[in-house]
Amino acid sequence: MATLNLLQAINQALDIAMADNERVLCFGEDVGGFGGVFRATSHLQDKYGKARCFNTPLVEQGIIGFANGLAAQGSTPVAEIQFADYIFPAFDQIVNESAKFRYRSGSLFNVGGLTIRAPYGGGIAGGLYHSQSPEAYFAHTPGLKVVVPRNPHQAKGLLLAAIRDPNPVLFFEPKRLYRASTGEVPESDYELPLGEAEVIKEGSDITLLAWGAQMEVIEEAAELAEKEGISCEIIDLRSILPWDVDTVATSVLKTGRLVISHEAPLTGGFAGEIAATIQERCFLYLESPISRVTGLDTPFPLTLEKEYLPDRLKVFEAIKASMAY
Amino acid sequence: MTRATSSLVHSPHFLEGDEFSIDTFALLKQDGSLYEGATVPDLDRDKALRIYHAMVFTRVLDERMLAAQRQGRLSFYMQCTGEEAAVIGSTAALDDADMIMAQYREQGALAYRGFSCDEFMNQMFGNEHDYGKGRQMPIHYGSAKLHYMTISSPLATQIPQATGYAYGQKLAGDGHCTITYFGEGAASEGDFHAALNMAAVHKVPVIFFCRNNGYAISTPAVEQFAADGVAPRAFGYKMRVIRVDGNDVLAVYQATLEARRLAVEQNQPVLIEAMTYRLAAHSSSDDPSGYRSKKEEEAWREKDPILRLRRWLEDREWWSDDEEKALQERLRREVLETMKVAQKRPAPPLESLITDVYDTPTPQLKEQLAALETHIRRYPEAYPKSAHKSASEHSPQGSSTSSGAVTGQGGY
Numbered sequence: 001m002a003t004l005n006l007l008q009a010i011n012q013a014l015d016i017a018m019a020d021n022e023r024v025l026c027f028g029e030d031v032g033g034f035g036g037v038f039r040a041t042s043h044l045q046d047k048y049g050k051a052r053c054f055n056t057p058l059v060e061q062g063i064i065g066f067a068n069g070l071a072a073q074g075s076t077p078v079a080e081i082q083f084a085d086y087i088f089p090a091f092d093q094i095v096n097e098s099a100k101f102r103y104r105s106g107s108l109f110n111v112g113g114l115t116i117r118a119p120y121g122g123g124i125a126g127g128l129y130h131s132q133s134p135e136a137y138f139a140h141t142p143g144l145k146v147v148v149p150r151n152p153h154q155a156k157g158l159l160l161a162a163i164r165d166p167n168p169v170l171f172f173e174p175k176r177l178y179r180a181s182t183g184e185v186p187e188s189d190y191e192l193p194l195g196e197a198e199v200i201k202e203g204s205d206i207t208l209l210a211w212g213a214q215m216e217v218i219e220e221a222a223e224l225a226e227k228e229g230i231s232c233e234i235i236d237l238r239s240i241l242p243w244d245v246d247t248v249a250t251s252v253l254k255t256g257r258l259v260i261s262h263e264a265p266l267t268g269g270f271a272g273e274i275a276a277t278i279q280e281r282c283f284l285y286l287e288s289p290i291s292r293v294t295g296l297d298t299p300f301p302l303t304l305e306k307e308y309l310p311d312r313l314k315v316f317e318a319i320k321a322s323m324a325y
Numbered sequence: 326m327t328r329a330t331s332s333l334v335h336s337p338h339f340l341e342g343d344e345f346s347i348d349t350f351a352l353l354k355q356d357g358s359l360y361e362g363a364t365v366p367d368l369d370r371d372k373a374l375r376i377y378h379a380m381v382f383t384r385v386l387d388e389r390m391l392a393a394q395r396q397g398r399l400s401f402y403m404q405c406t407g408e409e410a411a412v413i414g415s416t417a418a419l420d421d422a423d424m425i426m427a428q429y430r431e432q433g434a435l436a437y438r439g440f441s442c443d444e445f446m447n448q449m450f451g452n453e454h455d456y457g458k459g460r461q462m463p464i465h466y467g468s469a470k471l472h473y474m475t476i477s478s479p480l481a482t483q484i485p486q487a488t489g490y491a492y493g494q495k496l497a498g499d500g501h502c503t504i505t506y507f508g509e510g511a512a513s514e515g516d517f518h519a520a521l522n523m524a525a526v527h528k529v530p531v532i533f534f535c536r537n538n539g540y541a542i543s544t545p546a547v548e549q550f551a552a553d554g555v556a557p558r559a560f561g562y563k564m565r566v567i568r569v570d571g572n573d574v575l576a577v578y579q580a581t582l583e584a585r586r587l588a589v590e591q592n593q594p595v596l597i598e599a600m601t602y603r604l605a606a607h608s609s610s611d612d613p614s615g616y617r618s619k620k621e622e623e624a625w626r627e628k629d630p631i632l633r634l635r636r637w638l639e640d641r642e643w644w645s646d647d648e649e650k651a652l653q654e655r656l657r658r659e660v661l662e663t664m665k666v667a668q669k670r671p672a673p674p675l676e677s678l679i680t681d682v683y684d685t686p687t688p689q690l691k692e693q694l695a696a697l698e699t700h701i702r703r704y705p706e707a708y709p710k711s712a713h714k715s716a717s718e719h720s721p722q723g724s725s726t727s728s729g730a731v732t733g734q735g736g737y
Contacts, residue, residue: 051496057526062519065485069503072474072486073424073493089515096479097486103681105467105475106458112684142682166684195687242687 001184006177009152009185010040010117013159014078016189018048021076023113024163026053028063028080037082038119038178064090064116068097071111071168078163084120084172085129091137098168099143112166117159119175120148121213121263122295122309127302133212133264133295138170139241139273145169145194146240148212152183157192158238165194174213181216197244199251203233206257206319209248209274211237214261214310221315230323240270248274249281256287257322261310266294288325291318347556349600350580351570355628357636366579370643376417376574377638378652379437380409380631385656386432386445387605389664390463394609398668399449401463405430407572407604410630411536413437414577415504415597419585424490424503426474426483429464430536430603431506438471442659446667458681459673481507481514484533488524488594491531495592502530502588504581509598510541512555524594525562532584533596536571538603543616556598564596571601572630575637602628672710675701 004012018024026041032055035042045053056063060081067079081087087094094116102110122131138146145167149155155173162169174181200215201222208218215236222232233251237243252258258278260271271292278290293310301308352363359365387404394402405412408430416425416434425434432445444456448466451459456467457475467475474490477483487505494501511517512535524531535555539546546554559566565587569580577599584595602625606613613622638644675698679690686694705712 054527057519057522059515059519059522061515062485062488062523065482065516065519066489066492066523068482069426069486069489069491070493071489073490073497075493075496077489092479093482093485093516097477097482100477102684104457104461104465104477105681106456106460107681108456108467108469109475110684145683242683242689245689 001186003182004152004185005179006149006152006155006173006181007038007040007179009156010159010173011042011044012185012187013156013163014041014044015047017076017078017160017163018044018052020189022052023074024052024076024078025070026078026080027056027067029056029058029082031055031080036080038175040117040173041080060086060089061093064093064098067114067116068093068101068111071114072101072109074113076113076115076163078115078117081116081118083130084118084134085132087116087118087134094138094144094168094170095141099141101143101168103143110166111168114168115159115162115171116169117171117173119178120172121174121176122300122305123176123213125302125305126300128299131300131305133172133262135170135172135240135262136264136268136270139270143168144241146172147194147238148172148174148240149238150174150212150215150236151177151181152185154192154236154238156185157190158194160189161191161194164191169194172212176213177216192238195239195242195244197238197247198236199233199247200236201232201234203231203255205231205255206259206322207233207235207248207251207255208259208261208315208319209235209237210261211240214263217310217312218259218261218315220312221319224312224316225319228320230319232319243274245277245281249278252278252282253285256285258286258290259293259315259318259322260290261293261315263295263310265297266292267297269294288322291322293318343553345553345557345560347553347566347568349568349570350576351573352575352579353573353633353637355633357633357640366575366582368575368578372417373638373643375437376413376578377631377634377644379413379433380574380634381652382436382656383409383413383433384631385653386436386442386660389657389660390449391605391609393664398664399463402449402609403430403464403607404605405433407625407630408536408538408601409433410574410634411534411571411577411599411601412506414574415532415534415581415599418578418581419504420501422472423501423585424472424474424487424494426487426490426503426505427476428480428483428507428511429476429478430508432464432466434506435466435468435471435473438468438473440466440468440471440473442663443667444468446663447670450667450670451672452667452670453673454667454670455673458677460677480511481516483507484511484516484520485523487531487533488520488527488529491524491529491588491594492527495528495530500589502532502585504532504534506534506536508541509535509537509539509546509555510544510549512558513549521558521562521564521594521596525564528592529594530588530592531594532581532588533594534581535596535598536601537598538571538601540603540607540613540617542607542611543613545617554598554600556596559596565593566596566598568598568600571599572628572633574630574634601630675711
């Protein structure tokens with residue numbers, strides 16, 4: 001096994017997918033010869049040619065419209081949106097078209113081959129428009145799958161699964177971890193399941209739940225809590241839509257406490273959906289209210305980014321408050 | 326980067342934006358004779374009659390279904406009236422396996438390809454035989470076997486999809502292209518510009534067919550754009566373009582035939598602007614008397630594309646009054662009879678609420694369906710379309726919330 005960073009793992013997944021299936025295509029702004037602004041598609045054009053890995057004009061709605069058509073035709077497009085903050089011009093194509101293609105045609109047609117990759121999240125001094133976490137908008141749209149990996153090993157396996165899944169998948173990549181997160185990644189072709197959460201660490205007092213870059217934060221908070229004798233169970237949701245209710249509910253039935261954390265704003269964030277479902281499933285077992293540690297209900301700031309972000313200390317405080325309830 | 330031929334000038338001279346005047350390609354006069362200098366495209370009797378049949382069928386279907394809507398038998402309808410030549414003449418110039426990605430007023434294209442009256446009716450009544458499983462409003466047809474992408478209500482979304490679809494066809498190298506239809510109003514959407522630019526940059530075999538019918542619901546073309554129609558935009562994308570008399574089926578046919586050749590043989594995307602007129606209301610929910618004059622409508626009724634083709638066919642002795650009468654009668658009877666049958670067919674099964682959202686229903690969807698079935702069994706009179714099925718498919722103990730009834734739907 002080689003040690004890769006998250007970008008290299010993504011690049012390797014794309015490489016494997018393109019080698020494995022000649023109908024896999026990678027495109028987007030600056031994706032071609034340059035290999036993407038983050039270099040996730042490096043060398044793919046050299047290897048697979050300009051017809052299969054190429055630049056597009058600067059038009060997100062066009063990129064996803066084009067990708068929908070390609071997928072309907074039977075190809076397997078992997079479209080890159082340069083930053084998740086810039087996915088909104090394509091919102092109509094994703095929400096009204098990708099998500100509903102199979103349903104509205106009675107399965108005569110589908111865009112199941114489609115994967116949309118987009119770097120998301122803060123922590124890189126990106127301000128309002130290079131930091132957002134838009135997963136909740138898409139989680140409100142039946143027909144889409146929404147996946148967020150936490151490290152290189154996960155990124156490779158989940159992306160390969162996303163590309164081969166017979167449904168349109170939004171794959172949000174934690175750009176703060178692109179180079180910061182490194183780890184052992186098998187060189188082989190492997191997939192990790194979509195729609196399944198993963199229990200990272202077992203514990204008995206409280207369940208901590210997050211996804212993507214926020215996993216690191218809750219793991220650090222758990223270390224602080226363990227020092228105070230609090231046993232934390234840590235879960236990576238991995239798929240936001242559809243999400244793994246059973247794994248989370250099973251854990252909360254055991255611990256009786258749940259802290260959910262995401263970078264996106266509190267109101268309408270996906271933690272709210274999880275909290276509503278889990279209180280329904282676990283009502284009589286809860287020892288304290290389900291707690292959400294999230295960004296503020298503001299646009300993403302710049303200078304005060306550190307203050308805005310739901311960091312380990314905020315999560316740690318939420319753990320203590322839940323234990324002391 | 327500009328072109329190498331661009332030279333430096335030393336006074337601020339602005340181009341006006343109307344340097345290009347675009348002519349209209351026309352072959353057939355309203356009396357059925359050819360313009361001087363016009364030659365008939367390569368069109369044999371069988372094909373000409375196939376086109377004519379599809380045009381007449383479309384007109385008859387539109388008349389009967391609008392009447393059915395007015396009688397309350399149908400929730401909604403949209404007519405193609407006045408635009409039959411534009412839609413059917415262009416489809417006829419394609420290979421039958423070329424992809425069609427239409428807007429919503431192109432039922433004539435489907436009729437030409439052989440979508441049966443029964444298939445039209447099943448979609449409009451959203452019954453259990455509707456390929457779309459009763460999920461979309463009337464006229465949102467689709468057919469995989471006829472290479473006709475299922476209609477989607479949002480305007481212009483199909484245009485960049487056509488570019489992508491055609492890119493896939495180019496890679497597959499199967500010699501096929503895609504045509505996408507849209508109105509002059511939809512051409513104002515961002516998706517239009519995205520699609521044409523990407524097609525030109527990536528050299529994609531796609532035909533962009535604009536039905537400039539004068540109105541986007543009530544908004545006239547002069548309030549839609551300042552330019553001379555939609556055609557001049559092609560220059561901005563360095564794309565081949567032609568404007569054609571959209572009520573002249575021969576001109577539409579020949580223009581599209583040539584466009585297809587450019588697309589398939591040279592990977593050249595083409596824009597066709599067909600000048601026509603929406604003789605009917607936008608939809609059954611619209612009333613044009615509020616925004617345009619009867620006089621204007623009458624002037625365009627004089628340019629009826631079906632009558633124009635009929636006169637040409639009669640001149641060649643390919644068609645007669647007797648044949649016309651027999652065709653009209655047969656089609657009217659067929660429409661009425663199939664309508665009666667389709668209207669009585671049951672609704673799609675309750676499970677079709679949750680199938681096709683994903684390739685297989687998620688656990689959450691199965692739970693939601695089970696809860697709904699339990700609820701319907703409790704209040705069957707409130708849900709007549711599915712209550713009887715729910716009762717017959719499940720044992721009546723009432724406590725069952727089994728989701729085992731969820732099965733995949735067969736393909737069509």
